[in-house]
Amino acid sequence: MGLSKLNGLYLDVILDHANNPRNKHDIPNATSKMTIHNPTCGDTINVAVEVEGDRIKNIGYTGSGCTISQASASMMTEAVKGKTTEEALDMAKTFSDMAIGKKHSEDDLEKLGDAQILTSIMEFPARIKCATISWWALQRALLKKDDEEEE
Amino acid sequence: MANSINDSYQDFPILDQKVNGERLAYLDNAATAQKPQQVIxxxxxxxxxxxxxxxxxxxxxxxxxxxxxxxxxxxxxxxxxxxxxxxxxxxxxxxxxxxxxxxxxxxxxxxxxxxxxxxxxxxxxxxxxxxxxxxxxxxxxxxxxxxxxxxxxxxxxxxxxxxxxxxxxxxxxxxxxxxxxxxxxxxxxxxxxxxxxxxxxxxxxxxxxxxxxxxxxxxxxxxxxxxxxxxxxxxxxxxxxxxxxxxxxxxxxxxxxxxxxxxxxxxxxxxxxxxxxxxxxxxxxxxxxxxxxxxIGMENVEKKEQEIVDYVLPKLEALPYITVYGPQDPAQHTGVIAFNMDNLHPHDVATALDAEGVAVRAGHHCAQPLMEALGVSATTRASFYFYNSKKDADQLINAIKATKEFFNGGTI
CATH class of the missing domain: 3.40.640.10 (Type I PLP-dependent aspartate aminotransferase-like (Major domain))
Known part of the structure; x- marks a missing residue:
């Protein structure tokens, strides 16, 4: 079997997002920022969102990490840009649920765009956290109170 | 008990298995060692x-x-x-x-x-x-x-x-x-x-x-x-x-x-x-x-591990896309070998090596201030024990080469 097992994990679309990350930059007018550390590997992800009204006008991320975490962050930003915060939170929930094996409707999955492809991560339990960390950061950034300290 | 240190792997039932369809090369001994039948x-x-x-x-x-x-x-x-x-x-x-x-x-x-x-x-x-x-x-x-x-x-x-x-x-x-x-x-x-x-x-x-x-x-x-x-x-x-x-x-x-x-x-x-x-x-x-x-004798344990390091470290260092941390001289190096592959995160390396049956650790190894001093966020670590062999070392080197090919120099 060997490395061919990995074909389902490192799909072209994932490698493309990892090698050519979308929205990997700071957001000057960010209305909320969140930093999350992955204590198992020492990686860090910073997510910055600019919310106008109830809509995510702009979103970006910075930080370093493995192929999966970088690709997931890139896909996440593409998926939620222009969505309402409520829609984005629903998507984050769908993604987190998906990562722990809970089933969701085709419609819900469809909304995730490229990001739904990371369902393949379920085959690699040790790497689930790498894929979900950016979605957690998004959730926390959208839900945090103004006076809450960044992690 | 096995007759010689080179046969000692036979005392460890866990080593006799396939992982992801490949022979298991257990190289995560610095995290925990396997147990011989005698201890079990x-x-x-x-x-x-x-x-x-x-x-x-x-x-x-x-x-x-x-x-x-x-x-x-x-x-x-x-x-x-x-x-x-x-x-x-x-x-x-x-x-x-x-x-x-x-x-x-x-x-x-x-x-x-x-x-x-x-x-x-x-x-x-x-x-x-x-x-x-x-x-x-x-x-x-x-x-x-x-x-x-x-x-x-x-x-x-x-x-x-x-x-x-x-x-x-x-x-x-x-x-x-x-x-x-x-x-x-x-x-x-x-x-x-x-x-x-x-x-x-x-x-x-x-x-x-x-x-x-x-x-x-x-x-x-x-x-x-x-x-x-x-x-x-x-x-x-x-x-x-x-x-x-x-x-x-x-x-x-x-x-x-x-x-x-x-x-x-x-x-x-x-x-x-x-x-x-x-x-x-x-x-x-x-x-x-x-x-x-x-x-076995602790002198023999030390000697066997040194033999493996003498064998594997130069092979690793010869790969142009590999950086080994710590002393480059095998004589100064224990069986703990931390390294990184150009353009590839240690977690991706460890997942790929696992697919080839090689168990290594990836991460900060509970030494974050050291990682900071080395200027990295994480490394991949292969760690040998006396029951490992040159066969395990070869499997590691071959798996690293296959990983390089799989990612084709991409990512990060």
């Missing part, structure tokens, strides 16, 4: 025949359990050449032993303005207890830095250890860099300044002969599971006079002489530090692991 049998035998609580019962099983438990203590004493068996305290593991010293000796002897000196290569378990003690006591925590070659800077050690230093605590062997620190020399420097020295033996005791009297360390902690014993058993060695002067770590059963409504007198060492029912079966199995290692 020892655990099973105890629970099938001799299980009882120790030091309290008068019945036959209690006598047997006590005898075996104390025999294990004596085995460990001889294994590290402690002067007396009462200087051997059974703990949960190395972390537990280091915390014990910080919480008792440290608590009693560190005051405002004092210095605690550790090194930048410490595992978190020999870092955080001292860091937190220093914060609590308004003491200063100092780090001995590395040379550019990735060894401990002994000139810096001489500068950092001063007359204000009360405790020096150092890894005997690094769990990342694959270096062995000159513990004996550090002990001499510490003692010249009136400080005590604590050795973290987690990565040394399983791999090389250790003589605590020759090293002249005051305390020395290590884990059983990294030397083929079950998890949850470890050892703290301490010089008897120091241990006697220290307050207990925990209170409870088995650590007392007499208890009255308003006062308690405590048992002598080592029992003063073994409150509650200990990991009796684990201690006995640790004794069996010691027997196993002594049968």
């Amino acid at each position: 049998d020892s655990l099973v035998h105890f629970y099938e025949h001799d299980n009882a609580n120790v030091h309290r019962g008068v019945h036959t099983l209690a006598e047997r359990a006590t005898e075996q438990y104390e025999a294990a203590r004596t085995k460990v004493q001889h294994f590290i050449n402690a002067k007396n068996h009462n200087e051997i305290i059974f703990t949960k593991g190395c972390t537990d032993g280091l915390n014990l010293v910080a919480a008792t000796y440290g608590e009693q002897n560190i005051h405002e303005g004092d210095e605690i000196v550790i090194t930048i290569m410490e595992h978190h378990s020999n870092l955080i207890p001292w860091q937190q003690l220093a914060i609590k006591k308004h003491a200063t925590l100092k780090y001995i830095e590395l040379t550019p070659e990735g060894t401990l800077d002994m000139e810096d050690a001489k500068r950092k250890i001063t007359d204000r230093t009360k405790i020096v605590s150092v890894a005997h062997a690094s769990n990342v860099l694959g270096t062995v620190n000159p513990l004996k020399e550090l002990a001499k420097i510490a003692h010249e300044h009136g400080a005590v020295i604590v050795g973290d033996g987690a990565q040394s005791v399983p791999h090389m002969p250790v003589d605590v009297q020759d090293l002249d360390v005051d305390f020395y902690a290590f884990s059983g599971h990294k030397m083929m014993s079950p998890t949850g058993i470890g050892v703290l060695y301490g010089k008897a006079d120091l241990l006697r002067a220290m307050p207990p770590y925990q209170y409870g059963g088995e650590m007392i002489n007499t208890v009255h409504r308003d006062e308690t007198t405590f048992a002598d060492i080592p029992f003063k530090f073994e409150a509650g029912t200990q990991n009796i079966a684990g201690a006995i199995a640790l004794g069996t692991a010691v027997d196993y290692l002594e049968e």
